[in-house]
Amino acid sequence: MSRIGKLPITVPEGVEISVSDTNLVKVKGKLGELEQLVDPGIEVKVEDGTISLKRATESKDHKSKHGMYRSLINNMVHGVSEGVEIVLELVGVGYRAEARGQLLDLSLGHSHHIFMEMPPEVSIETISERGKNPIIKLKSFDKQLIGQVAAKIRSQRPPEPYKGKGVKYQGEELRKKAGKSAIEK
Numbered sequence: 001m002s003r004i005g006k007l008p009i010t011v012p013e014g015v016e017i018s019v020s021d022t023n024l025v026k027v028k029g030k031l032g033e034l035e036q037l038v039d040p041g042i043e044v045k046v047e048d049g050t051i052s053l054k055r056a057t058e059s060k061d062h063k064s065k066h067g068m069y070r071s072l073i074n075n076m077v078h079g080v081s082e083g084v085e086i087v088l089e090l091v092g093v094g095y096r097a098e099a100r101g102q103l104l105d106l107s108l109g110h111s112h113h114i115f116m117e118m119p120p121e122v123s124i125e126t127i128s129e130r131g132k133n134p135i136i137k138l139k140s141f142d143k144q145l146i147g148q149v150a151a152k153i154r155s156q157r158p159p160e161p162y163k164g165k166g167v168k169y170q171g172e173e174l175r176k177k178a179g180k181s182a183i184e185k
Helices: 060-081 143-155
Strands: 016-019 024-028 033-037 042-047 050-055 084-091 096-100 103-107 114-117 123-127 135-140 166-169
Touching: 016 042, 024 060, 033 060, 042 060, 050 060, 060 143, 084 143, 096 123, 096 135, 135 143, 143 166
Parallel strands: none
Antiparallel strands: 016 024, 024 033, 042 050, 084 135, 084 166, 096 103, 103 114, 123 135
């Protein structure tokens, strides 16, 4: 039995769950509404404030999907009730970020500015204080979408291993490499 898949999901107050005949799970809360199509081999049961998932067979395919769908549904319930926040930090001289509504303007050491349009489900906030690295705060109720947006922003200038310059998640520990001068013959 999957260790994650067998754990029940507690549904907080104010969150509505509905499961259709086609295994489409809809989660509605104060922050928004999400839906996920679940594999027919996984049965989703909603009983008095908890959600449980059972798999039809012990096949490798069903075992692998059991924990995954449980995590996806748990992320949906958590997202529509509390929301998800990801904080990115820009490390580097002259690196800047500015939010203009749903448009993010990034200056990351290239010869040009990078403009990124944010989805309507993601709210964005930038903080620039003197003497500190610029910060980008992303908030949403969809954990998958916000993770994808944060990864896309980070991919514009990933942290390099020698000085650590680039876009990194706040609190991320980077392994730095020794430069050429540190190598002895």
